[in-house]
Amino acid sequence: MSLINAPDNVEQLMQRVQTIAGMTLASLAHSINVEIPENLRREKGWVGQLLEKLLGATAGNKPEPDFVGLGIELKTLPIDARGYPSESTYVCVVPLTHTEGLHWDNSLVKAKLSQVLWIPIEADKRIPLAQRRVGMGILWQPDTDTESKLACDYDEFIDRITLGEVESITAHQGECLQIRPKAANSSALTKGIGDEGQSIKTLPRGFYLRPSFTRQIIHQWKTK
DNA sequence: GGATGATCATAT
DNA sequence: ATATGATCATCC
DSSP states (O other), X not given: OOOOOOOSSHHHHHHHHHHHTTOBHHHHHHHTTOOOOSOSTTOTTHHHHHHHHHHTOOOTTSSSOSBGGXXXXXXXXXXXXXXXXOSOEEEEEOOOSSOTTOXXXXXXXXXXXXXXXXXXXXXXXXXXXXXXXBOOOEEXXXXXHHHHHHHHHHHHHHXXXXXTOGGGOOTTOOSSEEEEEOSSSTTXXXXXXXXXXXEEXXXXXXXXXXXXXXXXXXXXXXXX
């Protein structure tokens, strides 16, 4: 695989983004000697990892934005036949212990969502993976109203976790964000807070952005 | 058909 | 086990 350095500045990053826009996953993978799987069934994160390599993302699996120096998080966005996101977007792991004093302003969710480079990717299952094209990236920041909605969701979730209600949180809660399991399987457990304040073993959870949320981002971009 | 809960690959 | 990259599979 070829080695691509981290971009020095936003302009350089966006120039790379523009260069790959319109290209197929097969040609992009080939350009850096990455093998392309038949489908994503066993490699669900393959597209995201390909884009990280192409654009020089550096965070790896560390809990921080992908382009640390630029404060930019990279997210691929699977786009359906109608031109809108078809899946939720994973943000980061949900803290399930030591949640006292946690709030939006000192959260990892805020750090990651303060500036996101969304890369739309064709994801219609009728298109073979190799032939799917990459769209033009969108450098996005939440507006004031959007950020307060995110903050509201986040703080409510943390409140419930602190109160020992983690096991009764479902994906129905939250306007923009939701909490869902994020684990290798249903027997992977982590430490959490029980309903009597005791330590319990529970499923690891992740924060996700609802498709309705990312749909708005795409919609705003299309109509501006 | 869409959303929820479950799962897959990889690195540390 | 925890974190990243996400999509899959099933149920409603």
